[in-house]
Amino acid sequence: MDMSPLSPFDIIPVQKFSAEVAGVFAVPEGSRVESRPVPVLRLELEGAVGDRHFGFTRKSTSREPWYARGTVISNTRQVTILSAEELAVVAGRMGIDRLEPEWIGGSIVLAGVRNLSFLPLGTRLIVPGGPALLVAEQNGPCRIAGKAISAHFEGRDDLELGFPKHARRMRGLTASVERAGALRAGDRVDIMVPEQWTYRA
């Protein structure tokens, strides 16, 4: 086995920049997908207070086919982060005048991040003096969210399948809370992208 390490020249250094919170939402208990705007999103280390995804643990779903469905696992899907710019692009592709973040269960909408859905795993989003989030994964758009969108557009049942198609790789990120705090629209978020490299087995 070749144990030679990567060259340090292959490592992309940490990147830092800022963005703005455009909106905050919570998914009430009993809601299948949709979230509702809230004036303040109170983030504890278990997740967002009043959101049904709150908890250090959750049950696995079809998104984790490597675990038997319903296995209790650690919860890295506490919140869903969306991009205002990506939502507009996806709405355009789907031929609708707007795509509201609450229709697809967004928790936080950020404005001003290039390719938000491609922020790498482990990226930190830190509000000075406020909460901090740790990016878990790129989210995958599903038919259930598509159906929730189609309910807002009469005669557009096609949106149920159109959303998974047009929102692929533009459906934002899942994240967990690393530091507790309150989040509001207008807050500045400092984004810290970790070192990146390419691993090949």
Next chain:
Amino acid sequence: MDMSPLSPFDIIPVQKFSAEVAGVFAVPEGSRVESRPVPVLRLELEGAVGDRHFGFTRKSTSREPWYARGTVISNTRQVTILSAEELAVVAGRMGIDRLEPEWIGGSIVLAGVRNLSFLPLGTRLIVPGGPALLVAEQNGPCRIAGKAISAHFEGRDDLELGFPKHARRMRGLTASVERAGALRAGDRVDIMVPEQWTYRA
């Protein structure tokens, strides 16, 4: 702002391969660094039972200078994963005949992984029918671990600073438990490296 997404051709697909557990260890309460071999490592979603890093939360240290020291944050440093092959390389660089994983507080030693310390953030290590781990970060070698090593080699006080120098990017990974279970030497671990891409702000 350019919102064009990455080309799908820039995305490196998921990689899967297997490795073997060479040893398991726990850091007892009261130990500064060193771990001790255990016959079985019982992993709960909070971490390793009987290890002082157990818990959904921990206090931040100088490793997270972006948080005030002592801030309660989510605990992604529950366990430390080391590579048998990297330990041998580092020992050779330091001019010592061996570098035991327990001297530097290793929880799990794996054998057969190329460049283990470069497994990307979000990599899953899954024991079939057993526990699963989620890689948090590449670990950084510190003087405290160096001093613990030097205690095993008379007249080699240089190892205290030699370790941070020679083990850079070969000090393994930190990880948290995603699925509970018992881990033993000889277990097979299925490694799933997530999709990779390069993000540029």
